[in-house]
Amino acid sequence: MIDDSPLRIATSRPSRTTVVLTVSGDLDFDTAEELVAHASQLLGAETGAICLDLSELYICDSSGLSALIHVSQDARRVGATFAITGVTNQLRRILEVTGLDTVLGTEPVRAPASRASKATT
Amino acid sequence: MTVLRNVSTPPPTHLLHAVLDATAEAVLLCDEHGAVLLANAAARRLLPDLQAMNEITDETDVFELELHGRPLRGRRQPVDETHSVWTVHDCTDEMARAAAVAQEKERTAFLAEASRRLSASLHRGRCVRTTVELAAAHLADAAVVVLPPARRRTEWVRAVTGSRFETGTMRERDVDSVPGLSEALAGFPPVPSRWLDQTQMPASLLPDGFGEIGAILVTPLPGNGVPAGALILARRAPGTFSEEEELQARIFAARAGGAISAAVLYQEQVETTAILQADLLPPELPRIEGLELAGAYRPAQDAARIGGDFYDAYPRTPSAAPGGDDAETMIVLGDVVGKGPKAAVMAGKVRQTLRALRLLESRPEPLLRVLNQALIDPRDRSRFVTLVLASLVRSGDGWRVTCATGGHPPPLILRAAGRVEPIAAKGTLIGVTGPITIETAVVELAPGDLLLFYSDGLFEARGGVGGREAYGEDRLADTLATCRNMPATAVVERLEQLVSDWINGAGHDDIAMLAVRVPPRHHHPVNLRRTR
Numbered sequence: 001m002i003d004d005s006p007l008r009i010a011t012s013r014p015s016r017t018t019v020v021l022t023v024s025g026d027l028d029f030d031t032a033e034e035l036v037a038h039a040s041q042l043l044g045a046e047t048g049a050i051c052l053d054l055s056e057l058y059i060c061d062s063s064g065l066s067a068l069i070h071v072s073q074d075a076r077r078v079g080a081t082f083a084i085t086g087v088t089n090q091l092r093r094i095l096e097v098t099g100l101d102t103v104l105g106t107e108p109v110r111a112p113a114s115r116a117s118k119a120t121t
Numbered sequence: 122m123t124v125l126r127n128v129s130t131p132p133p134t135h136l137l138h139a140v141l142d143a144t145a146e147a148v149l150l151c152d153e154h155g156a157v158l159l160a161n162a163a164a165r166r167l168l169p170d171l172q173a174m175n176e177i178t179d180e181t182d183v184f185e186l187e188l189h190g191r192p193l194r195g196r197r198q199p200v201d202e203t204h205s206v207w208t209v210h211d212c213t214d215e216m217a218r219a220a221a222v223a224q225e226k227e228r229t230a231f232l233a234e235a236s237r238r239l240s241a242s243l244h245r246g247r248c249v250r251t252t253v254e255l256a257a258a259h260l261a262d263a264a265v266v267v268l269p270p271a272r273r274r275t276e277w278v279r280a281v282t283g284s285r286f287e288t289g290t291m292r293e294r295d296v297d298s299v300p301g302l303s304e305a306l307a308g309f310p311p312v313p314s315r316w317l318d319q320t321q322m323p324a325s326l327l328p329d330g331f332g333e334i335g336a337i338l339v340t341p342l343p344g345n346g347v348p349a350g351a352l353i354l355a356r357r358a359p360g361t362f363s364e365e366e367e368l369q370a371r372i373f374a375a376r377a378g379g380a381i382s383a384a385v386l387y388q389e390q391v392e393t394t395a396i397l398q399a400d401l402l403p404p405e406l407p408r409i410e411g412l413e414l415a416g417a418y419r420p421a422q423d424a425a426r427i428g429g430d431f432y433d434a435y436p437r438t439p440s441a442a443p444g445g446d447d448a449e450t451m452i453v454l455g456d457v458v459g460k461g462p463k464a465a466v467m468a469g470k471v472r473q474t475l476r477a478l479r480l481l482e483s484r485p486e487p488l489l490r491v492l493n494q495a496l497i498d499p500r501d502r503s504r505f506v507t508l509v510l511a512s513l514v515r516s517g518d519g520w521r522v523t524c525a526t527g528g529h530p531p532p533l534i535l536r537a538a539g540r541v542e543p544i545a546a547k548g549t550l551i552g553v554t555g556p557i558t559i560e561t562a563v564v565e566l567a568p569g570d571l572l573l574f575y576s577d578g579l580f581e582a583r584g585g586v587g588g589r590e591a592y593g594e595d596r597l598a599d600t601l602a603t604c605r606n607m608p609a610t611a612v613v614e615r616l617e618q619l620v621s622d623w624i625n626g627a628g629h630d631d632i633a634m635l636a637v638r639v640p641p642r643h644h645h646p647v648n649l650r651r652t653r
Contacts, residue, residue, distance in 0.1 A: 029306070029460050060364040061630065062428075062577070069553055070503040090591065094577075098507055098528035099549030099558060 007024075007031035008056075017048030019048030027064035039071040047080040055086025065100060072104050076081050147209035149203075158204070167193065167211055174463075192216050217311065228369050231259045241382035243387040246278075250375040252342075252352065253280035254481055259440040260370055261354035263327055266342065266377075267296070268350045269306055281328055295323050301339035305351035311371060314338040314362040316522035319355070327355060340370050340376030349381040397465035403633070409436045409450055411515065412641055415609035417617050419632040421460070429457025429464035429506070429578040430633035431472060441480055449483040454527065454574040454635050455508030463504075471496065471506050471551075485510035486559045487524035489551060493527065496552035506550040510573055511637075519567040519639050525559050527551040530577060534597060535612070537569025539605035541598045571612060571638040573601060592623050609636040 006026040013019055015044060019042050027035060034099065054060075060068075068084070073081040082104065087095065095101040131137075138161075147164035149157050158401030160168075165341050168188065182197045183249040195209040235255050242248055243246040249266050257280040268394040271474070275296055281284040297303055300317040319334045338354040352374050362370070414434055421428055435637070439447050453475055457468045474495055475488070482488050488510060500502060507528035513520045524531065528550025534542045546565055549557035566572060574599070602620055604612040613636045620632060 009145075040511050049592060062505075063460075066458045066503045066505065069505070070495065071386075071504055092593070097526075098494075099530070099547070102548060103554050 004102040006100075007034055009024065009033060011042065015048075018047070019043075019047060019052065020051045020053060022053040022056065022059070027057055027067060028059055028061040029063040032063040032067035034120060035067045036070045036074075040074050041082060043074055043078050045078060046096060047075070047078055049081045049083065050075050051083045051085060053086045054084055054091060055088065057086075057091060060091055060094060065094070067103060070101070127249060132522070139377075140552075147195075147207075147211075148441075149207040151205055151207060151208070153203040157240050162207065162300075163315065164292055166193065167209060172422050185583060209255065217385060224365075225433060228365075230374065231255075232369070232372055233616050235259075239376055242380075243384050245381060245384040245388055247378070248381045248384045249278045249288045249350070250280075251382065253278050253286055255356060255377075256280070256352060256373065257282045260373065261338070261356045262367070263355045265326055265330060265353040265355075266350050267291070267299075267306065267353065267524055269348065270296070279326070279328075281331065284328075287328065291323075291326070291331075295325065299326065299339065299353065300324050300337070302351055303341045305341040306348060306615075308343070310339055311338070311374075313365070314367060322353075322355065327352070331355075332357055332401075333386045334357075336361050338367060338370055340374040340382060342374050342503055344378050344382035345386065349378040349385065353376065358446075384388065394462050394465070395524070397469070398597060401437075404433055406434050406635075407436045409434065412513070412520070412637070413609040414637040415613040417613045417640075418576045419617065419635070421631050428454075428460045428578070428631040429468040429470050430551045430578060430631040431455055432574065432633055432635045433456075433472060433475070434635070435476075437570060437611045438480065446483065450478045450513040451483070452511045452513065452572075452574060452635065453508060454576065455506050455527075456576045456631075457506045467506065471508070484513050485512055485523055486561045489525055489527045489548065489559055490557065493551045494555070495559055497555065498552070502553055505550045507550045507577070509546070511572070511574070516565060518642070519570065522564050522566055522572065523561060524564065525561045527559070528559070530575065530594070531562070532574045534564060534566070535568060535571040535573065535601050536602060537606075539602060541602045543598075566639045568639050569606070569641040570605075571609060573612070573616075573635055573636050575634040576632060578632040592620060606641075609638040612636045612638075619621040 002023045006028075010022040010024075011019065012022070021039060021042075022037075024056060025031070029098075039050065050071070051067070072082040084104065092101075095104075141159075141161035142163075142249065144161065145163060148159075148160035148161045148165050151157055155531045170188075178265045184193075184195045186193055192212040194212050195207055197205050197207050199205045238251050238255065239248060242251070249268070253264045253266050261282075263279065263281045267278050270293070271567055273293075274290050275290065275293065276290050278286055278288045280540075284315075296306070298321060300319075300321045300366055301312045306310065306538040314336055317337050317339060319337045322334055322337055334355050335358045337355050340352045340354070342349040342352055344350075348445070354370060356362075399609075406414045406416055416432055416434075418430065418432075423436050432452070434453075435448070435451045437450045453472075455468075455471060457464045457471065458468075470493070476532055478488055478491055482491070489508075496506065500642070506526070509522055509524065509526045509529045510530060511532065513521050513522050515521075522544075524544050524546045525566075526546045526548045528548060531544040531546040534544060542564075544562045544586070546560060546562040548559035551557070597616075600616060604615055607615065616634060617632075
C-alpha cells in the first residue's frame with residue numbers, strides 16, 4: 001500500500017469500550033489534524049477509554065502537542081479516560097518542559113507492552 | 122431489386138468505357154512508346170495535357186506530382202509485353218484532411234504547452250507575460266492582456282511576435298474605444314471577430330510601426346467570479362479569425378485566466394500573511410545600560426508557513442501611575458503553536474498583552490498567570506503559547522534574573538568561566554488550562570555571564586548525518602560552552618551558523634534566539650540587532 005502521509009494511525013479495540021491508537025511517524029503541523037479527526041470519529045458515548053501508543057512517534061512539534069491536548073479534551077467531553085503510552089525519551093522531555101505531563105492527566109511513562117491493559121484503567 | 126451474379130459473356134465495349142469513366146481514379150492505357158491508347162473521363166479531367174505523362178512514364182513505375190494545383194499520385198502496372206496501365210489518384214482531399222489533423226495536433230500541443238508554462242508560476246506578472254508571449258507566438262501577430270481596472274488605472278501587457286513584452290496603462294476612455302473590451306472585462310462572452318471593427322482599435326495599444334491591423338479578437342480571461350482580464354489578439358492579414366481560431370483563443374484564454382486568477386489569489390494570501398507576520402519580525406532591540414543584547418530570527422523556509430516564534434526586550438520603564446513601581450527590565454521569548462496567519466494573530470495578542478501587563482507587574486510568575494487567564498479560549502483549548510519571561514534588576518556589578526517559563530525550555534547560562542548551566546525554571550504551557558504550575562528561578566549574572574533564550578526550533582532542528590536527527594538540548598549546551606568570552610552578537614551568530622550547518626538546507630521550523638550578556642569589566646557595552 002502506498003501511504004504518502006508521514007503519519008500513520010492504527011486502531012485496535014482490546015475491549016468493547018477501549019480504543020487504542022498506535023500513532024507512528026511525524027505528528028506535526030501537516031498531520032496533527034489527521035489525528036484529531038481520526039480520534040473524534042472513534043470517540044462516542046460508549047467509549048470508556050482512549051489510549052494513544054506513541055512508541056513509534058518520531059516527530060512531535062507544537063501542533064502535535066496541540067493535537068494531543070485536543071484529543072484528551074474530546075475524550076473528557078464524552079466521559080472517556082485518556083492515556084498515552086510508549087513515550088520516548090525525547091517526547092517525555094518535551095512533555096516535561098511544556099508541563100503537558102500534568103495537563104494531560106496521564107502518567108506518560110508506561111511501557112508500550114502494557115498498553116492494552118493500561119488503557120482500560 | 123438488382124441481383125448481382127456472374128456472367129459468362131464479356132460486356133460490349135461501350136459498357137467497358139462507361140465502367141472506366143465511372144471510377145474516380147484516372148486510368149490510362151499506354152503502349153511501349155508511351156502513346157496513350159485509352160483514357161477514362163477522370164484521366165481526361167485530371168491530365169488534360171497527356172504530354173506530361175510521357176515524361177514520367179519513361180523513368181518510373183510510381184510518381185507523385187502537382188498538376189494544375191492538384192497533388193497527384195500514380196502507379197504503372199504492365200498488362201502484357203508492350204502495354205501498361207497507369208492509374209492516377211487525386212490526393213487533394215486526403216492532403217486537406219491530413220493538414221487538418223496536423224493543425225489540430227499543433228493546437229493541442231500548443232494548449233498543452235500553454236498549460237505547462239502558465240502553471241509554472243504563481244506570480245501574477247509572470248503569468249500575464251507568459252500569456253501575451255504565448256499568444257503572440259501562436260495565435261496572432263500581437264497580443265495584449267488588459268487587466269481589470271484597479272485604483273482607477275487600467276494596466277496592459279503586450280507582446281508582438283518575435284519581440285519582448287511591454288507594459289503600460291490606458292485611460293478609461295481608451296478601454297471603451299477598443300471594440301468589445303469593456304464587455305470582455307465585465308465578463309460577457311466573447312464577440313465573434315467578424316463583428317469587431319479593427320479600425321476602432323486605438324493605435325496606442327499596439328507598438329509604433331506595427332502597421333495596418335487586419336483583424337482583432339477580444340476574449341475575456343475568466344477568473345474566480347470576476348474576470349482576470351481580457352485578451353486582445355491582433356493580426357496584420359486582412360480577414361477575420363476563423364471559427365477554429367476563435368475556439369482555440371477561447372480555450373487558451375480560459376487556461377490563462379485560470380492561471381492568472383490563481384496567482385492573484387495566491388498573491389493576496391501572501392500579502393495578508395505578510396501583514397500579519399510583520400508583527401512577528403524581530404523588533405529592534407533597545408539599548409539597555411549594562412547589558413549586551415543580540416537576537417536572531419530564522420524564519421521557516423516556506424514563507425506561508427512561518428510559525429509564531431517571537432521575542433521582545435523592554436528596558437526599565439518609569440511607572441505610568443504616580444507613586445507606582447517602575448516596570449523592570451524584561452526579556453520575553455516565546456513560541457505560538459501552529460503556523461501561518463493563525464499563529465501570527467495569536468503571537469500578536471500575546472506580545473501586546475505582555476507589553477501592557479509588564480507596566481503593572483514585573484514579577485514573571487503572576488504575569489504568566491494573568492496572561493494564561495487572558496489567553497484561555499473556551500472555544501479552543503488546544504491553542505497555546507510557550508514562553509519564557511525574565512525580569513532583570515541590577516545587583517552589584519551584575520544582574521539578578523528572575524525567570525519563569527510557561528511550557529518553554531528555560532534559558533541557558535554561559536558563565537564567564539565557560540561553564541553552561543541550565544536555569545531550573547519550569548511551568549505549564551499558557552492558554553490551555555486554568556490551574557498552572559510555575560516554578561520560578563532566580564539567578565545572579567556576573568560580568569561576562571551570558572543568558573541564552575531560544576525557541577524549540579533550535580534544538581528540534583533536524584539534520585546531521587542522517588538528515589533527521591534533532592540538534593538537541595545537549596548539543597546546544599555543548600556548543601554554547603565553546604562560546605566563552607564572545608560578545609552576545611558573536612554567540613548568536615555562531616549558534617546560527619552551526620545550526621545552519623546541521624540542517625544543511627533541509628526544511629526547518631522557525632528558530633529564534635536572544636542572547637543577553639553582562640559585559641565583562643572594562644568593556645564597552647555593545648547593543649546590536651541582527652535579523653535575517
